[in-house]
Amino acid sequence: MYREFFGLKEKPFNVTSDPNFFFLSRVHKEAFSHLIYGIKERKGFLEITGEIGAGKTTLCRALLNQLDINTKSAFIFNSTLLKRHLLQAILEDFGIPIETKTNVAMMRQFNKFLLEELAKNNNVVLIIDEAQNLRPSVLEELRLLSNLETEKEKLFQMILVGQPELRDKINSPSLKQLKQRISVRFHIAPLEKDEAGEYIYHRLKIAGSNGEIHFAEDALDAIFKYSGGIPRLINKVCDKALLFAYVMGTKSINLSLVERSIREIEGAVVLA
Template identity: 55%
Template sequence: MRSQTSDLAGYTEVYSFYGLKEQPFNITSDPHFFYNSRHHKEALFNLKYGIGQRKGFIEITGEIGTGKTTLCHMVIDQLDPETTKSALILNPGLSAMALLQVIIEDFGMEVFRKTKVAMFKQLNGFLIEESTKGRNVVLMIDEAQNLKPKTLEELRMISNLETRKEKLIQIVFVGQPELRTLLDSSSLRQLRQRINIRYHILPLQKEETRPYIDTRLKAASANGKVTVNFTNDSIDEIYNFSGGVPRLINVVCDRALLAGFVSESGKIAGEMIRNSVKEIEGLHS
């Protein structure tokens, strides 16, 4: 039995033991590891439909760790840059002025003058120019539950930029369930009425747990094959701990791979998962 190690070289050795070329259960938002669950498939369809049909405002919500940011990156990767300009804002907790500046810069422009009127005019000019070229424009805002009401009202004003037939910009709000509460407030009634598509991402169903794990293992495998055997009881334990939340599945599976490596075993059993959960929750003596 090997001793546990926490340095980078040690973890590289862990993944090599399973025939993996990279970390399969990293908690970063990498679309390469995207698992098309029923709810994620529906969310992806709603996003692409809303963007393609120029529906204006779109709202996507989900609990922490359900893969919302990964979904954002997935959508942007699938958009044709020849027909659609896109920007993704990951830190919306800014003032309305600061956010407007970030939006302009994320669309690849330099801010000419840092006044509200000048920046609105510059953004309007950009949207009109893209429209004349036949291009759609998409602004995705992650962690949108952190937006201030005043900032949301400014975004509503941006959405007023339109032709007689279509919206010049599609704005996608992505956030935790608190976003729905925020947008349902009476002070944002005008904005709420403009949201044409709303979708809430639910955690994975129990029967999706193994396919989710296998998808990530195949994506990280050096030969495209799954070389780790998660037993049925380990899958049960993983779901019991995670409730189907992808991020929690990643956390416990990553810990379990280390336990399997230490035990020199390619089989991950239920007991390994239970011990991993105890370690994650700080319950190990």
């Protein structure tokens, strides 16, 4: 609705995980480096955690865009899978035609695929999102999958991505063996205060802003205070603030507009 008024080619504050808008904050840059290291060095299990809306999925999508043609990848979003469906989902996402839907047959197929990719000097990466929802039996199945290796290296790298509950689950005594296999563990913290404004203007620039849109300093302070540095919450406030600014015919977002946006997000009745 407001794109034409602000001269934008697309909405800058959608809450979808668009890697084109990926912002390399200090912590996201560090997380990205950890993932690249874990993949290139064939470290096997990697774990990335962060609060809801911290940018975990966007980070993973940006990562996939950076992998070279010698890295085959699959991205599993359905973390409520039952144990018997896990291998099937993995094979399907890697584009492997399933011959027989039994665990033994599918495991044999997957192992064959991995060995073929290794022979081509290719790497294989499996990302499982919302991994905090995985049942303990499924996590144990993933641990068993990690046994697919040569004497020298892992045949594929697995990235478990989830909310902090994932870290707590893996730290439980029943999953001790899985925890021991995780080589890289990283938690994505919220943006720092000085990064929140940079994040907002970064997204505006990607969306096509010519610099006319301006957020007042106290407005930025209010956005950070409300969001706690969580990107998704920043997006929600900024999207609503731009809508109110459009209605008022201004390209300057002041504290009043931001406070009004926050009240509406929180369900308060906002009077015109």
